[in-house]
Amino acid sequence: MLLAASLLFYAWGEGPYAGILLLSIAINYLCGRLIATRGGKHLAKTMLVIGIVCNLALLCGYKYLKFFILSFDALASAIQNAPFSIENLHIPIGISFFTFKAISYLVDVYRNPDMAEKHPARLALYMSLFPQLLAGPIDRYPTIARDMENRNSELSDIVAGFERFFIGLGKKVLIANVLSISVDQIFALSRSDLTTPLAWIGISFYTLQIYFDFSGYTDMAIGLGRVFGFHFGENFNAPYLSRSVQEFWRRWHISLSTWFRDYLYIPLGGNRKGLWRTLLYLVIVFVLCGLWHGANWTFVVWGLFHGMFLMAEHLGWSKRLARLPAWCTHAYLIAVVMVGWVFFRADTIETAFSYLAAMFGLAGGDGIGYYAALVVDGRAMAAFFAGILCMLLERTAMDFWRTTRRSLDLQVGASPSRGQFIFDSFRWFGVAFVMLLSIMELAAGAYNPFIYSRF
Structure with missing residues (x-):
């Protein structure tokens, strides 16, 4: 009943684009079953890669194709080539959320094949459960499966x-x-x-x-x-009461930050491969985190902005913050977050810098x-x-x-x-x-x- 209600809920708002969600469910169910078969490590890894590529292809095809083409379009125009054109693509609501849930499911099944779901309706409910379908939280499959098994x-x-x-x-x-x-x-x-x-x-x-x-x-x-x-x-968890950018990301959108930590940052090497590799991985993670939020360079800059402050705190700035009074560190965090939100809210990079200029005394209004x-x-x-x-x-x-x-x-x-x-x-x-x-x-x-x- 919950599955039917969830699919009806999504179809009511998205119409035929609900087929994208159904396609994603089918792909991940089949890949999960094949990963869990006793076909050896090679088959499991192959199906994991295929499943992740399919998920990212759906996400990039609907959410980022226009962004990539327009970015190349600007470059092509600069060198006086004929620019590409593309019709407006509809972005299915919540595609970033159910795609990340699907990828986490496949990776968890690869790590523990016993987790593979045999009943397609249960996996479908995990990916489409309507309270969290549009904007999370991005819960892991074991949590939802445990509740489905003993739901009371x-x-x-x-x-x-x-x-x-x-x-x-x-x-x-x-x-x-x-x-x-x-x-x-x-x-x-x-x-x-x-x-x-x-x-x-x-x-x-x-x-x-x-x-x-x-x-x-x-x-x-x-x-x-x-x-x-x-x-x-x-x-x-009261993110604006944080005293550093590191603490802020442990309190803000916890399900997303832990997803990037567990499925990207740690598999890349985390902090196990030296300081400079750690800093590089931080920047990569937060650029991708920014891009996850939207197909616009403003989100990339927003992610890079937070990544740069995380790098600074890893390089010793956090130790200096620890010696400051609490009100100073709170003020530092709020200032960083507010400047970052300008890029998050603005439509273009130019608009963001223009707004920042106005904030710091270079306003044009009378x-x-x-x-x-x-x-x-x-x-x-x-x-x-x-x-x-x-x-x-x-x-x-x-x-x-x-x-x-x-x-x-x-x-x-x-x-x-x-x-x-x-x-x-x-x-x-x-x-x-x-x-x-x-x-x-x-x-x-x-x-x-x-x-x-x-x-």
Whole structure:
């Protein structure tokens, strides 16, 4: 039933392009079965390579073909050759996510043939499970297979799942969507209209928007998974409270960063082949990480930008950071991340550098035609400060709720108590309030898709 619902969900939005997902499922099921056969190491390695190549061919064919041709197109034009032309290719939603899940499945089966799934519907559900189909988390097959084998959706799971879902919905609708209105207006301004204060407001708002947009989706996916008896991994751990770029990537989009670590960085050699090889592998991984996010040179520069800071921290900068006060290291991390987000948000490299120039005092606007109050209203400011408060207290609040509830359970055992009733009443009043505000905002607002669904 879940498989049928997931495929229907995807086909409803993608129409005939749902065939790409079905083709990917069929290829990976067959390759996984052949890898696990007793045909020897050579056959297993051959099928692994074939499976990975097929997955990357689908991903590159739909997501990067136009990018590669246009990049060559610019070069061809520069040497006065006739440029290539290509029609706009539709990028199937979530193709980066289900492709990476498929590759991790094949590699895990190669490492442990007993993991190969014999039932095609189970592998199909792993790749198409609708809560995480569009934007992750990128869970590994053993985790999902374990839940499929012993799936138990009790009332407590359903309650906790819907609670997490509505928290994520509130993040997306009440904070990210509201901030996106001002962000879109500011980033649409030309260099001649943009002022330094507006540039800083825009990137500050976007820094919160992208976090609450993506972590909101993750919360909704984890919550829906819990309702159906699945336990998806956490994808965020208060990343903006990090004190270095290395720590940031251990806390931001955890499923993607660990995927690159386990299936690319470590197989390349990791830190086992000397310092300079390690630095080279870091740059390769983060350039590919940037390219994974989108077929645009801005994403490549964004990945390279983070890779360069990781190199610097490996070369000793992290030791100097450790000697600085906490507020200095937090400020350093936020500054690096915000500058990086400019490349992530901008449409072109030129636009990104123009925006950065405006941020650092080289703005062309006079502040008369376009000023802060014109693009930032009370709702945006309320969402901004609410986002900062949630960002600072989110992890602390969740730990407090869990610890308090656990202590109440231990005090009274299975018997309900007045303390438990009051505690749960406050919690559910808060969740219901967020749910009500979110529904009202959705009813009154415009369509605003998740940022990461386009990757």
